[in-house]
Amino acid sequence: MKFTMKYILFITLVQVTWCVVCSYRILMTFTTPAKSHYNIGMAIAKSLVDAGNDVTVISSYRENNLIDGKYRNIFLEGLVEKWFEILKIDEDSTSVFDLVNQSPFENNRFLIELGFIMANLTIEHSAFKEFLKSNGTFDVVILEELYSDALKSLGCHFNAPVIGFSAGAPNAWVNSAIGNPWPPSYVPDVNAGFQYPMNIWERFWNTAAIVYRDLSFHIVHIPQQNALMKKHFPHCPDLSIVAYNVSLFFLNGHESYSQPMPYFPNMINIGGIHMKSEQKLPQGLQDFMDNATKGVVYFSMGTFLNVSKMTSDVKQIFINVFKNIDVQVLWKWDNERLFGLSRNVKLGKWFPQQAVLAHPNLKVFITHAGIGSIMEAVRYGVPILTLPVFADQNSNAVYAEHLGYAINIPFKNIDEKKLLRALNDLLNNSKYREKARERSALFMDRPMKPNDSVVYWTEFVIRNRGASHLRVASVDMPYYEYFLIDIIVYLIFTISVIFLCLHFIIKRLVIRMKLKQA
Template identity: 40%
Template sequence: MNIRLQYISVAVTILLRTVSSSKILGVFFMPSKSHFTLGNSLARGLAEAGHDVTLINLFGDDQPLPKNGSYRDIVLTGLLDDFLSSRKISPTEMNTSSFMQPFIFNTKMLGLIEKAIKHPEFLNLVNSNETFDVVIVEQFANDVCKYLAPYFDAELIVFSPIGTYPTINNMVGNPTMVSFTPGAFSKYRGRMKFFDRVHNTLIYILEEVLHEFVFLQNQERLLHKYFSNSTNIRNLFYNVSLVLLNSHESIWQPVPQVPNMIQIGGYHVQPPKKLPKDIQVFLDNAEDGVIFFSMGSYLKSTEFPVSKRNALLAAFAQLKEKVLWKWEDEVLPGQPSNVKTAKWLPQNDILAHPNVKLFITHGGLLSSIETIYHGVPVLAFPVFGDQSTNAHNGFKNGYALVLPFKDPDFSEKKIYSLLRELLDNPKYRENAKRRSMIFHDRPMKPMDAAVYWVEYVIRHKGARHLRVDGLDMPWYQYFLVDVIAFLFMSLSLVLSVFLIFVRLVVKSLTGKSKKVKRS
């Protein structure tokens, strides 16, 4: 009987998907390979579910086409090289505070977005007669791109690559609990001490002020400059049917979420593929285990200051374990015999190998997700953005140790002691395996959840019934400013009347007392 029900369920699922193929447009402009991976994985997952998917991006996809639906790349050629060539300083050498990062990031992205919406390939799509059922926009200082949804008469879905944060919360009326929820550029996770909360609150206020009076104003300017008969930028900002969050309780702390916020963290992780022969042999023959070292796709190990590179090499040379290092050059000066380098390494496939005992990473979210997926302990060298938040989250959950890249004590002795603690103390691997179990224990796979909810929005014409009433309230009502003012004034009035009454009583009693004395 159970087998028959399973066959019926599969048949119904196939029937629903073959009947309702939709046209979907994805907009992923971030000049980072990891962000493209997120957009490409989502687009391909939707295509495999039978949909017609177009992805605007900066990288391009040379993989085989999906078997079921259709997938098309629109590559804005030249923008990636232009963005990277404009980098005046290596990210590993930047020394900006968490208060400056939002402004620097949004300013940098503004120029890229303007070039993107002027790109011939982008204009060809806008000026075509194509139609779409839904537009999925990766949220990253690109609110002007939300105009594509009403332009194509489509529903708008926002994708957040780093889970919830104030800007995403504001779109759908989700509460931001500043007392325990860090901002996008804050390093804190979980319960914060008093001055941590002070710092986090100041960052939150700064981000809100900048977003309202600077960032949205810049997006408004682009909107009216390049799109005729365009609407107000705030109408676009709040017209979101669904938010797909690249998060999960195994990765980030649990936070409040309104009904149209859906967690799909880890959807991009694929089953491990066969490794290149030389890598497979290196990992298989590592009797004492392997430390895998990669700073992701954007940060380059070759751009490390020489002092930090030498500190790492000296620490690695003392290890009995082997080290596999993503090094973007032919030669690594001073390379120890137990270190193997490669310009590119299949990170997910390597982390799946049983001989990998430790992952040294910058703390990027995709790297954090993949290490949790495979249950591997972490030594994090966070540099900027959300990396510090992710790294400290791993420390809080007991599977990571953190040494900020700009830490003055980034030394051979410090690095070696952290490595030995992580390798020799079994609690880190146990905690990593525990997080991995939580990650995999879900009612449905994250990609299946993403496909279901995108189709849900299309079926229900934007799913307005998921929208909370708080979005339609002015800020002073949402935050109960009017109620608080009313209660304060009422209390003041009651106290004033009471004090007047007491004064009159006292005055009356005092007057009677004087009359008695005279008599």
């Protein structure tokens, strides 16, 4: 009996010691003022906590659903409101919908401004400063990559490797940081809304947008962020070093809904990590969906766009269209009332989106084409009507239509006839549902679950103190070498010299022949 008790105590001590040893300290920052981005970040945090790690999250949103285990939240209170105030964009105003008119060039300037404000507000926040004074230690830093490179100084400050996270598939800011190629001949700029194959004019404007974005990144963005970093972290190296010192990237993408493009080995797709395996409908909504024998259309423009702030003309278009379809409609509406609705429309400030999409009576999803909504529609095999407003929504929508499970109508081009025709086509033509189910099968067919992938690769970076063996040489190459400009100049110079020499020789020969004939 004594031997057995000693054996149990020994095993328990070994297990406790192992848990202490294998538990890593992880710092994460998700300060982008977009709840959808934050939700994905928290899914990463939960995966790491569930694996037994000690996770600290610096965020612009307070975590209401507490994570069991070793978790700490540094809440930057008021940051989101301050961000909107500085940019003079009211989250509850039509200004957000006005972004629909931005060109890729304007959007790039907007993102650079957004990134600087975001990084500055984060670093200047009292809770952030208090956290830095605590002199904690971390094994790795995970931060969102969205034009806020000054925050990469946290890796330098805590002497820890950095992992980047992007709420979308490979894009300009990720590719720039990691050296991933993005040929403008077939990789569309994330905000251009083009789709391969591009015609000559699309390739021209795509090239112009990518060149402009790359130049402004290095000429405007990096110097701005470097000055900010040097002000608060003077002990860190220049940002020209820090910005590219990223071990690997987690990308919120997957081949089932993202366009195939170049991927380096340190770019890891984790699309779908935020999705819950089971999400139940409230009883009233369950009855509504169950009784809708002719089907349901679900309309949501995500967490960032408040549809109640659309112009009255656009609201009326939707009201008229929904009157003319013979199915039930769930409309995510952020205000108290909407007059003139037909009896088949049910309003709600919030719906459990994944549970709605999973219901067999759900026929069509009307969406702004945010990446989260796109992947959820793909996961449950639901055809979509896309109404993109700004940023990557245009590219997401165009590619969804290209794959055959969506019809795309840019928000700025909405009219009643077009919307009604598209909705009826999606409801009555089975080809969209078939294509959506094909994409759903691809989404589910993967070698490792996203949360397992996050845990493995995070701990891989920690165990190896970074992933320098995955770093591609292009990150350290100057532009003239990467684009072979020095080789081109050398060849032009050499060929020019040869031609000049030949010209000189031939000229001398001609002169001599003329002299002999004279």
